[in-house]
Amino acid sequence: MSKTHVTTSINGEPVEFLCDPGDTLLDVLRNDLQMTGTKEGCGSGDCGACSVTMNGRLVCSCLVLGVEAEGAEIGTIEGIGSNDGLHVIQEKFLEHAALQCGVCTPGLIVSTKALLEENPNPTEEEARYYLAGNLCRCTGYDKIIRAVLDAAETMREGA
Amino acid sequence: MSEAREFKYIGQRTIRPDGFDKVTGRAQYGADLNLPGMIWGRTLRSPHAHAKILSIDTSKAEAHPDVFAVVTFKDFGSVEGESINAGEGAADVLDLARNCLADDKVLYHGHAIAAVAARTERVADDALALIEVKYEVLSPVLDVEDAMKDGAPILHEDMFTQGYEETPSSPSNIATRLEMKMGDIEAGFAEADVIVEREFRTPTAHQGYIEPHACTARYDEDGQSLVWCCTQGHFDVRTSTAKLLHIDLSKLKVVASEIGGGFGGKTVVYQEPVALALSRKSGRPVKMVMNRDEVFMATGPTSAAKLKAKVGAKKDGTITAMQGWMAYEAGAFKGSPMMPGVMTMFTPYDCGNVQVEGFDVVVNKCKVAAYRAPGAPQAEFAAEMVVNELAEELGMDPIELRLKNAAKEGTQTIYGPKLKTVGLVECLEAARDSDHYKSTLAEGCGRGIAAGFWFNIGGQSSVSINMNTDGTGTIIEGSPDIGGSRASMQMMAAEVLQIEPSRLKPIVADTDSLPYSQGTGGSRVTFATGMAVIEAAEDVVRQLKERAAAIWNVTAEQVDYVDGVAINTAGGEKMTLAEVCEAAEKTGGQISGTGNINARGAGPSFAVHLCDTKVDKETGKVDVVRYTAIQDAGKAIHPSYVEGQLQGGAVQGIGWALNEEYIYNDDGVMENPGFLDYRIPLASDLPMIEAIIVEVPNAFHPYGVRGVGESGIIPPLAAVGWSVGNAIGRKVEELPCSPPRVLSLIQNG
Amino acid sequence: MAVVVFSSELQLFTGEERTEVGACRFKEIVAELVEKYEALTEDKLMEMAVAIDGEIIHTPFLETVGDQSELHFLHRISGG
Numbered sequence: 001m002s003k004t005h006v007t008t009s010i011n012g013e014p015v016e017f018l019c020d021p022g023d024t025l026l027d028v029l030r031n032d033l034q035m036t037g038t039k040e041g042c043g044s045g046d047c048g049a050c051s052v053t054m055n056g057r058l059v060c061s062c063l064v065l066g067v068e069a070e071g072a073e074i075g076t077i078e079g080i081g082s083n084d085g086l087h088v089i090q091e092k093f094l095e096h097a098a099l100q101c102g103v104c105t106p107g108l109i110v111s112t113k114a115l116l117e118e119n120p121n122p123t124e125e126e127a128r129y130y131l132a133g134n135l136c137r138c139t140g141y142d143k144i145i146r147a148v149l150d151a152a153e154t155m156r157e158g159a
Numbered sequence: 160m161s162e163a164r165e166f167k168y169i170g171q172r173t174i175r176p177d178g179f180d181k182v183t184g185r186a187q188y189g190a191d192l193n194l195p196g197m198i199w200g201r202t203l204r205s206p207h208a209h210a211k212i213l214s215i216d217t218s219k220a221e222a223h224p225d226v227f228a229v230v231t232f233k234d235f236g237s238v239e240g241e242s243i244n245a246g247e248g249a250a251d252v253l254d255l256a257r258n259c260l261a262d263d264k265v266l267y268h269g270h271a272i273a274a275v276a277a278r279t280e281r282v283a284d285d286a287l288a289l290i291e292v293k294y295e296v297l298s299p300v301l302d303v304e305d306a307m308k309d310g311a312p313i314l315h316e317d318m319f320t321q322g323y324e325e326t327p328s329s330p331s332n333i334a335t336r337l338e339m340k341m342g343d344i345e346a347g348f349a350e351a352d353v354i355v356e357r358e359f360r361t362p363t364a365h366q367g368y369i370e371p372h373a374c375t376a377r378y379d380e381d382g383q384s385l386v387w388c389c390t391q392g393h394f395d396v397r398t399s400t401a402k403l404l405h406i407d408l409s410k411l412k413v414v415a416s417e418i419g420g421g422f423g424g425k426t427v428v429y430q431e432p433v434a435l436a437l438s439r440k441s442g443r444p445v446k447m448v449m450n451r452d453e454v455f456m457a458t459g460p461t462s463a464a465k466l467k468a469k470v471g472a473k474k475d476g477t478i479t480a481m482q483g484w485m486a487y488e489a490g491a492f493k494g495s496p497m498m499p500g501v502m503t504m505f506t507p508y509d510c511g512n513v514q515v516e517g518f519d520v521v522v523n524k525c526k527v528a529a530y531r532a533p534g535a536p537q538a539e540f541a542a543e544m545v546v547n548e549l550a551e552e553l554g555m556d557p558i559e560l561r562l563k564n565a566a567k568e569g570t571q572t573i574y575g576p577k578l579k580t581v582g583l584v585e586c587l588e589a590a591r592d593s594d595h596y597k598s599t600l601a602e603g604c605g606r607g608i609a610a611g612f613w614f615n616i617g618g619q620s621s622v623s624i625n626m627n628t629d630g631t632g633t634i635i636e637g638s639p640d641i642g643g644s645r646a647s648m649q650m651m652a653a654e655v656l657q658i659e660p661s662r663l664k665p666i667v668a669d670t671d672s673l674p675y676s677q678g679t680g681g682s683r684v685t686f687a688t689g690m691a692v693i694e695a696a697e698d699v700v701r702q703l704k705e706r707a708a709a710i711w712n713v714t715a716e717q718v719d720y721v722d723g724v725a726i727n728t729a730g731g732e733k734m735t736l737a738e739v740c741e742a743a744e745k746t747g748g749q750i751s752g753t754g755n756i757n758a759r760g761a762g763p764s765f766a767v768h769l770c771d772t773k774v775d776k777e778t779g780k781v782d783v784v785r786y787t788a789i790q791d792a793g794k795a796i797h798p799s800y801v802e803g804q805l806q807g808g809a810v811q812g813i814g815w816a817l818n819e820e821y822i823y824n825d826d827g828v829m830e831n832p833g834f835l836d837y838r839i840p841l842a843s844d845l846p847m848i849e850a851i852i853v854e855v856p857n858a859f860h861p862y863g864v865r866g867v868g869e870s871g872i873i874p875p876l877a878a879v880g881w882s883v884g885n886a887i888g889r890k891v892e893e894l895p896c897s898p899p900r901v902l903s904l905i906q907n908g
Numbered sequence: 909m910a911v912v913v914f915s916s917e918l919q920l921f922t923g924e925e926r927t928e929v930g931a932c933r934f935k936e937i938v939a940e941l942v943e944k945y946e947a948l949t950e951d952k953l954m955e956m957a958v959a960i961d962g963e964i965i966h967t968p969f970l971e972t973v974g975d976q977s978e979l980h981f982l983h984r985i986s987g988g
Contacts, residue, residue, distance in 0.1 A: 022281065026345055037184020037192040041369040046834035049369055065738070077184035094174050097799035100642035100807060101189055102181035103370040103419025111849040124847075125631040132843035135834060137367050137420050138642060140810030141842040142850075324920055340916045366988075423988025498983055531988040575915055575980030576959030612986050681987020702974060759965045859963065869988055 010035070011079025012044040019066035026050045028066040029076065037106050039078040041135065046135035052076045058114040059143075060133075077106035080113060089113055089151045090159070096098035096147035100138035108134045111149050120156055124149065168512040168653045169862055172799045174559045175646040175661055186417045189373030189389030197375065198227055201436045201447070202430070203290050203378035204457060205265035208299035208523040208827025209312065212292060213262055220289040225278040227441035229290070233261040234436045235403050240244050243402060244351035250427070256403055256491040258526050260433055266314055266491030267525050268828045269456025271429070276437040299523035299827035303465050303486040306522045312432045314491065314521045321592040332521045334493030339501050339573045347480025347512025351471025355548045359541045360893040361876070362820030365490065366530050367811070367839045370419020370554040371454045376434035377444040378830045382410035386435060389418040391425045391639055392678020403432040404439070411435075414638040414669040417735040422811070423529030424459040426680055455832035459528020460821060461537075462487040462495040465703070467755045468504075468541040473586025476555050478564045481505040482513040485538055490526035490831060493518045496534025499614075502574040503873075504538035506612040507561070507583055507765065508546075509570040523827050529680060530611040531808065532869035536815065536876050540894070543609035543877030548890070555566035557608050558591045566612070566765075582791030582855030583610065583765040589851050590767045595787040600666040604773045605886025606786060611873025613767040614868035616681035617758030620691035621674040624652060624663075624699050626750040630737025632656070632699070634665040637676025642807075642868070643800040649687045650796055651862065655696035655721040658736055674755055674806075682866025683794055686857075687758035694754030703739045710734070721892055764867055766790040768809060768874035772882040779902030781817055787849040788874075793857040793865030801867050802850040808871025809848050814840045815872075818895050910977040912941065918981060921947040929979075932973040934958070937979070956981045 003018040010033070019028050026043075027033045031053070038061055041049035045060040052061045053075035054068075060064045081087045089112050092098070099105045108131065115122060122130065127148050128141070137142060180186040217229040230762040236621060240253040256262075261272050271292050277283035300306045300314065313330050320327050322336035359758040374388035384406065390396045393415035401411050418425060430447040437445040450457070467484040483504045487495035501517040515538075550557040565587060570578045589606065590596055600606050623635040634648050645665040653660040677683065704718040706727035711718070711732055719726045725734045734742075743749050771785040818838040822831045831837045856863025876894060885890040891903045909928040919925060922945045931937045938953045958968040959980040965971060966984055973979060 011611070015322070031193070034193070035184075036187065039188065039370070040190065040448075041371070041419075042834050044451065044833055046451075046833065047369055048302045050815075072515070073324070081183055086179070086182065093182050094178040097172070097175070097643065097797075097803055098180055100803055101179070101368070101418060101420045101798070102177075103368075103417075104185060105181050106184040109182060117233070125843075128842040135369055135839060135841065137369050137839060138807045140806035140808075140840075140848045142806045143799070143803060143846055145842065145847070158399040322917070338916055426986075499985055502983070502985075529986060529988040533988050574963045575913065575982040576978075579962045612988075614964070616966070616987050681985065683987065707982070742952065757967055760963050865950075875909055 005068050006067055006070050008072055009076060010074045011076060021067055023066040024062050025064040025066050025069055026061040029061060034079055035076055039106060046053045046113060048097040049104050049107040051110040051134065053110065053114055058111055077110055080109060087155050092151040092154065096150065098139065098143040098147035100104065104134060104136045108144060110130050112151065114150050116155060118154060122152060161382040166654060167657065168650045168660055169794065169796055170798065171650070172797065173453035173646055173650060175643050176649055177640065177645055188370055188417045190417050190448045190840050192325060192363045192375045192387045192416065194375060194377060197444040198276050198278055198441060198444055199277045199280040199283045200434050200445045201275050201280065201287055202271045202453065205268060205270040205272055205455065207265055207294055207296050209297040210265050210269045210294040211297065212261060212272070212344060213266060213295055214293045216291040217273060220275055220286045221782030223289060224288050225282045226275055226286045227443060228276045229273060230433060230436045230440060230907050231264045231273045232256065234259070236405055238403065239383055243398060252402055255428070258427060258492060259403065260390065261612035266668055267452065267558045269522050269525060270491065271457060271890045274433045274437055276441050288470060292534055293902040300332060300464070301522055301823055301827050302523070303488055303520045303522065306520050307518065309488065311673045313425065314523065315610050318493065325828040333518050334521060335519040336488060337498055337501055341571065342512035344480055344482055344514040345443050348471045349472065350479040351885040352474045353549065353552045354469065354550060355545045356469040357545055357892060359466045359468070359544065361464045361537045361540060362894060363460045363524065364815045365455055365837065366422035367461040368420025368424060368736045369421060370835065371449040371451060372425070372429055372458060373448040374431050374434050375444060375446040376431065378435055378438035378439045384411045384435065385414065386411065386431050387414045387416055388431050389416050389419065389425060391421040391641060391680055393639065394637060394670055395426065395674045396428055396431050399428045400432045400435055404435055407422045407626045412671045415667055418639050418641050422531045423533060423680060426529050427459065429458055429564055438635065451834065452832035456829050457525055459530065460525060461530035461533065462489065462527050464537040465539040465631060469546040470545050470549050472553065474548055474553065474624040475565045476553055476560050478508055478510045479509050481508060483538065483541065486518040486520050487602065488522045488524060488527065489519050490524045491521060492526045492623065493519055493521055495527055496529070498534065500534035500538035504542050505534040505887040506572055507566050507610045508564045509566050510564065511571070513573050516572065531811065531872040533612065535613055536812065536873045539873050540876035541612055541872070544880060547607070547877065547881045549905055558587055562587050563612060573884060579765055580855060580858055581765055582853050585853045585855050586767040586789045587789055589789045589853055591768055593769065593787055593851065595769050595785055595849060600771060601784070604771050605882040605884065607770045607843070607878040607882030607885060608879065609881065611742045611870050611876035612763060613682065613870040613873065614763050614810065615686065615761040616683045617687045617761040618677040618683055619675060619757045620688040621676045622688065622691040622695045622754040623673065624695045626699060626740045628741050628743065630735065630740045631662045632693060634693065635668045635673055636665060637668060637673045638690055639667055639679045641679050642804065643797065644684045646800060647796040650659055651689050651692050652696040655700060656727055656736060661732050682764065682868035683761065685861060686761055686864050689796070689864055690758045690860060691754035691756045694756060695752040695773055698752030698754065702752065703736060706739050706750065707734050709746050710742060760831060761792055762865040763867045764791050764870045766870040766874050770878040770882045772876070772879065772902060774883060776905055779898035779905065781896055781901060783813055783845060785846055787851065788871055789853060790867060790870055791853045791865060792867045793854050793860065794854055794863035795852050796862070796864060798852060801852055804867045805850040805871045808869070809875055810840050810845060812872045812875025813879055816876045816894055816896060818897050819896050910973045910975065910979060912979045915982065921945055932972050934968045953981060957984045
């Protein structure tokens with residue numbers, strides 16, 4: 001099967017890759033671009049561990065084909081925080097002990113960032129429903145929701 | 160631990176040392192390692208729940224240009240039926256091998272038969288279809304009642320029930336029968352004014368870790384083989400894998416990656432020996448990652464169970480007799496957690512007349528694996544439900560009834576010894592005094608309460624602490640960190656060394672770098688590995704004193720060590736830890752402490768949960784509206800992560816109670832192997848989980864620690880179950896309380 | 909003399925609930941029990957944990973017990 005050449009942007013940097021038409025964006029990120037921060041938990045869009053943004057919209061990268069990235073702007077966990085320090089959301093996840101095993105954490109942080117960009121002042125219920133697509137089996141969500149609401153408050157104060 | 164003491168670092172809420180990597184995506188999990196020249200392995204799985212394998216023809220797959228190797232059971236060579244320590248205590252090697260790759264029979268839908276290694280994952284997947292397997296399909300046995308009947312299809316012709324005075328002469332699906340008793344059960348019930356008796360069922364439920372099983376293996380003729388995998392016990396992976404591939408332990412290095420949840424399910428091997436066999440055959444590194452449906456079909460759920468519970472009490476609430484019966488599904492091979500079910504069922508109660516009988520039964524389902532307090536949630540669900548009903552019958556508050564009969568220091572257990580200091584009474588009092596319990600129940604809601612008991616374990620832990628010349632150090636431990644335990648290790652070492660925790664870096668070392676350490680399970684790591692860390696740190700302090708003494712030309716006994724500073728009590732000089740470490744070159748070489756122990760004295764952790772639910776009477780949907788989890792931690796090293804264990808355990812139990820169950824069709828095919836249909840709790844399903852930490856110190860740990868990882872999953876089954884029944888005015892006897900089941904209860908009683 | 913209390917399961921082999929043992933080292937206690945009860949094997953006892961005065965010890969091989977000690981053999985527990 002011949003491969004398709006794709007030109008895209010990931011975390012603001014231009015990226016080119018070749019992929020099989022059947023490869024998902026998640027496959028490309030993890031196996032071809034070695035960006036393993038995005039995790040695979042189910043491959044069927046049920047768990048949210050592979051959450052990324054595509055043109056600003058939150059998607060499961062296991063449900064997007066690699067070829068669909070052509071001309072798009074992709075945002076992954078590797079693009080959150082910088083050499084200067086962690087993003088507020090990342091800091092709050094650590095402060096609140098909002099992770100145990102941590103495998104759902106990259107997806108949850110990507111989703112939380114998307115949530116707070118859409119809605120800087122979510123209620124607990126709004127946060128819970130927005131993040132309902134990100135499964136966590138360790139924490140029972142309590143500390144995650146506290147971290148998200150605290151991050152929202154801190155970001156509003158800083159804005 | 161004799162008396163309350165002041166701690167400098169223990170009890171603080173530090174930032175975990177592995178946190179930065181985990182919030183930035185840098186942390187490497189099981190599927191995150193790629194090696195040069197690596198190829199991909201995939202597994203052929205049985206479409207039948209029970210069948211004889213007549214032949215396996217792999218020639219077409221092997222002829223595929225992009226396929227490098229195909230393996231079947233034969234590639235394990237000769238495997239003897241012997242017992243090894245393989246993660247969950249003793250395991251039979253032959254059963255382990257036959258679960259990794261089926262021998263002459265497939266015993267469940269999804270049972271692995273062969274594996275292919277190919278250039279890409281997709282080619283490997285496609286090549287599976289080229290393997291031709293001929294089956295003779297047999298009738299499956301899908302639940303304990305059918306499996307226990309005379310004339311049931313037999314899974315293993317060589318299995319004869321153990322546990323009777325005379326071992327039966329004909330084979331059976333009942334692997335083991337176990338009875339434990341004390342006192343006089345008949346007399347106990349004769350004394351009772353009120354007796355409550357019911358039967359219960361719980362479903363097959365999965366640990367549901369978000370990270371699928373994954374490994375990368377590289378075989379090396381020269382004795383440098385490598386397995387990288389997500390596991391709760393990499394030393395046990397080494398034992399099992401080396402055994403099946405007939406290699407020396409020293410020739411296989413197993414590296415524990417970061418692990419994306421396990422809850423007991425990642426204590427056994429599935430793919431690791433297969434991947435290494437594929438690598439041996441192909442000469443290339445092989446990566447294997449399960450799909451989610453494979454995780455559900457072919458890895459460790461816990462036992463579905465059928466249970467009976469009967470309790471009797473006097474009018475004043477004194478419990479006079481407790482009787483239980485349980486049959487646990489083991490799946491395809493013997494070894495359900497029936498035994499701890501029998502042992503834990505009534506342990507929260509101080510009652511002299513107890514009898515419990517249990518059966519370990521094989522059925523044509525995936526072999527069960529450990530799941531958080533294995534066996535206890537099912538048994539204690541049945542017990543707690545009848546205790547709640549007893550309170551109702553007696554017109555007593557369910558907490559007062561429990562307080563009246565609570566197990567405490569000196570209570571005789573059914574499994575042998577009397578309990579040492581435990582915190583059940585304190586947990587019950589905290590529940591009674593909680594805002595939750597004092598709050599008025601909203602209209603249309605129900606409230607449930609339940610207690611839970613789990614033993615916790617100790618076991619072997621090996622730790623080294625290597626000090627650097629600048630006074631920082633590395634804590635080298637062998638317990639995979641599944642929920643933040645490196646933070647606790649750091650804090651305990653810091654407490655002994657009296658330096659900032661951040662000056663110590665805890666790492667989980669591979670099997671080449673440390674002596675054997677038992678896996679992460681049984682709530683043992685903070686307790687047992689923590690004890691090893693404390694011992695290693697004390698060893699460092701002893702050496703620090705010796706080195707300072709040498710410099711000052713005094714004896715080590717003349718040196719005190721206070722707040723990270725060595726003090727010459729004879730001459731008054733002082734040296735900081737960093738200064739002693741810097742001078743190590745001149746005083747005999749570098750400083751390194753060890754703590755290789757087999758920890759004993761694990762302290763049980765009791766838990767008490769409160770649950771309010773609201774039931775939609777038209778759809779049967781249940782919402783948890785308020786939840787409180789109370790548990791004895793002995794001493795909470797890092798309170799945030801202790802709360803996390805309480806909350807996480809509670810929510811797993813809520814999922815088990817409300818929605819989670821394996822659904823099979825009549826042919827034994829699992830119909831819901833995905834997160835869409837096997838529904839674990841979502842953020843939107845839940846309220847905040849109020850966590851209350853009780854601290855009744857464990858006398859056998861230097862800081863009083865009790866393990867907290869497991870007990871929290873026990874009470875939710877009955878707390879939720881009773882709450883739902885309370886809301887709809889019915890008695891719940893079967894879990895999960897999913898909408899169709901609750902609706903049927905509402906409509907049909 | 910230390911007392912060994914048998915679980916109902918072990919009573920299948922011993923026919924009685926408790927016995928006194930003269931030995932104080934664990935290995936010797938096991939030898940004494942195996943000699944006293946024909947149906948009981950060393951392997952059976954050695955694969956069990958033991959509680960000595962309430963403290964559960966998984967691998968009691970080198971343990972010693974006191975004169976007034978109470979011993980219970982029990983199954984080894986693992987966990988999740």
